[in-house]
Amino acid sequence: MTGKEFQPILLFALITLTVLSGCxxxxxxxxxxxxxxxxxxxxxxxxxxxxxxxxxxxxxxxxxxxxxxxxxxxxxxxVLVDKKHALSSGYVPPGLVNIRKYHLQTTRKYSEIRRIVIPDLTAMAEAARLQGVELVIGSSYRSYAYQKRLYSYYVRTDGKKKADRESARPGHSQHQLGTTMDFSPIDDNFIKTKGGEWLDKYAWKYGFSLSYPPDSESITGYKYEPWHYRYVGRDVSFVIERYFDGKQxxxxxxxxxxxxxxxxxxxx
Ligand SMILES: [Zn+2]
Incomplete structure (x- = not known):
């Protein structure tokens, strides 16, 4: 074996060792x-x-x-924020910043998110952009009071049963965490858009997890929301993807x- 042939084998062994040593x-x-x-x-x-x-x-x-x-x-x-677990009415997440300041596309002039999300969110948006996909954020942090008005609006318009499948009661919305966002367009067909397809494939690599996946209403209590992602950090999103079948x-x-x-x- 010549030195040149040996090099790739050595490299392969090194990579394998590095990967295995983690486990x-x-x-x-x-x-x-x-x-x-x-x-x-x-x-x-x-x-x-x-x-x-x-x-x-x-x-x-x-x-x-x-x-x-x-x-x-x-x-x-x-932290669990779902149909059974609520945040208090007084909970306001620390370090909220305006998304617009970070060259991220939003449908609103003022849209807040926690600063800890920014590094992975900008990295993800940039990676999508390099593949010709522009991610647009439609809705992010919502206060308890805002969610209360939103839920009441849905109950008035659609009735309680439908409202509970599609909207969270105040305190029960992941949006109050300041780490959750809806990508635009907020629509059942979002999964068929370039942004929806891209996020479905790659969002977990950047620490974002789809909260309400398809065929999971019996687990989550919500119908499929292809636009709604919660930032959980890269280790958690990896475990959800690799071990938990994408079920946050x-x-x-x-x-x-x-x-x-x-x-x-x-x-x-
Ligand atoms: Zn949402």
Missing amino acids: EKGKTGVHSDFNITNKDIKSVTDKLPQDIRSNIIKKPQCFLEYMERILKEPPDYT QLFLEFYDKTKEFFKKSLRK
Whole structure:
């Protein structure tokens, strides 16, 4: 073998080693940073749908690698805000900024989002732009009072039943978090637009997660909203995509129930 032939093999070995080292099996248990056994992993995942559960059980050390990082992230990335879990009427997220200041396209002159979202949001918009897709934000932060007016409007116009499938009650909207946005046009056909298709494929790589996916009304309580994305950070969005079949609600409920167990199991 000549030196030239050897170089690509060496490079391949190096890349493989780098990738694998992130998920190395611990000397004891399933991950060296956690005091957790295979039996614990099986028991903590036993309420999950079978396909999701077997994905985790197959390679628990990789899953735990991500869990370790998620445990250190801001709790706002994973807090449940859904039909059953509300934010208080007085909750206003910190660090709201006008999206327009960051060369991002919006349909409104003044549209706010939390500053922590900006780096990944601008990176995502730029990546889409390079592929000829212009992402436009239609709606972002909404205060409790605004959501109250919006929900009442839908109830008056469409009746309570329809309003509850399409609009959140005050305190129950992810938009109050300041990390959630609706891309434009806010329309059932958004998924057929260039922006909708692009986000569906790539948004998770930038830490954005589709909150109300198709065929998930029994889990989320909302009909499919192809335009509504919540920023959860890149580790959480990876886990939702890779392990939880793109079902944000399932992961957030799982994390809510198990985070204390995982925290306690972390070796100091
Ligand atoms: Zn929305």
